Amino acid sequence: MTAVYQEGVPSYDTVVRWKRSFHCGNTNLEDEPRSGRRSLVEEAGIVTQVEALILSDRCSTIEAIVHEISRSHGPVFDIIHDELHVTKVAVHWKPQLLTPVQKQQWMDVTKKLLQLCQDKKVEFFDCLITMDESWVYHYDPETKEMSKQWKHVDSPPPKKAKSQPSTGKVMLSVFWDRQGDIMTNNAQKGVTITGKYYWNLLRKLQEAIKKNLCEMLGKGVRLLHDNALAHATTLAASLGYEILLPSPFSPVLAPSNFFLFTQLMKPLRGKRFQDVISAVEDFLDSQNETFYNQGIQQLRHRGKCAALEGEYVED
Incomplete structure (x- = not known):
């Protein structure tokens, strides 16, 4: 057998064992069942x-x-x-876990706001001013997605040292409407947003509206401000403003969160600034009316949180 089949033939001991089994009448070539x-x-x-x-x-x-x-x-x-x-x-991280009461409040505000958008349409947006705050850093590193580079199959992957945001940062407050930026304000690190601070912001906003948007005062200003506190609502009401968003933890309904700040941070990431506020103002001034109107109009399509019964919605 070795001379004919070369390699892979059974060993001599295996052949002897099969020969004895055949002589005993066992000609089955299948493996016998084992208990295992x-x-x-x-x-x-x-x-x-x-x-x-x-x-x-x-x-x-x-x-x-x-x-x-x-x-x-x-x-x-x-x-x-x-x-x-x-x-x-992996656990799905959320910025805030809302209580049942907060979820119901959020749903009520969402439905009311969406109803106003649909019913009054252009007139509603003509009187709408939205505002929010965000930290801007003198250096904010690029995200992993922004750092992606093209490479050939046989090229080594690019490498980059991991960076952290600088300690220098500024709290940016932006008031804007469908036509453009109305007013910006900045506070250095360590400043607390108190009732007095917010009152000064509203007074500055009042002067800016009188100077550039005096016709809005006659129609009635509607202020859309995420997470508006009690003092903010009271102060705004004393100036004749209508607060549209008293619900806490509702960034999904704040155009600054889902539109303006997202667009603003893209050109700032990965660059170092001595005066980051100047870079912010340059960006805001360079955008046309279509840009701001597009962000405000997106409010018409922000019904996800009502459909999800108040759960936090990611963009």
Whole structure:
């Protein structure tokens, strides 16, 4: 056999064992059934026990479960994936977990605001001023997405040292409407946004409206401000303004959050500024009326949080 078939032939001992088996009348060439090791799944209550451990601590590892039930890793893995059909995923982080009362308040505000957008249409937006604050850094590094580069298949991947935002930052407040930037204000790091600070902002806004948008005062100013506090509502009402967004934690309904600040930060990232406010003002002044109108008009399509019963919506 070795001379004919060369490699891969059975050994001499195997041939002798088969010859004896054939002489005894056993001509079956298939493997005989073996009892083997009992499957872990067949053990009574083991699947329920593994499921109970997972439900008691959803962050537990397979190694911890193996240690708890004194079994090997492979069978436990099979139970989790094949019997329980459970997989481990990362937690979905949200900026704020709202209470049921806050969710209901958010839904009510959303429906009211969307109804105003649809009913009064152009007239509603003519009297609307939106405002919010955001930190701007003298140096804000590029995001991982912004740092992507093209490369050939055989080229080494580009490398870049990880950077952190600078400690120097400014609190930027922007008041704007469908026509453009009305007023900006900045506060250095360490300044607290108090009732007095906000009152000064509203007085400055009043002067800016008188100077450039005096016809709006006759129609009635509607102020759309995310997370408006009680003192902000009172102060604005004393000037004859209508606060449209008293609901807390509602950035999804604030155009500055879902539009303006997103567009503003893109050209600033990855650059170092001695005077970042000048760069901000240059950006705001360079945008035309279409840019601002587009951001305000997006309010018509912000009904997601009502459809999701007040859950936080990511853009």
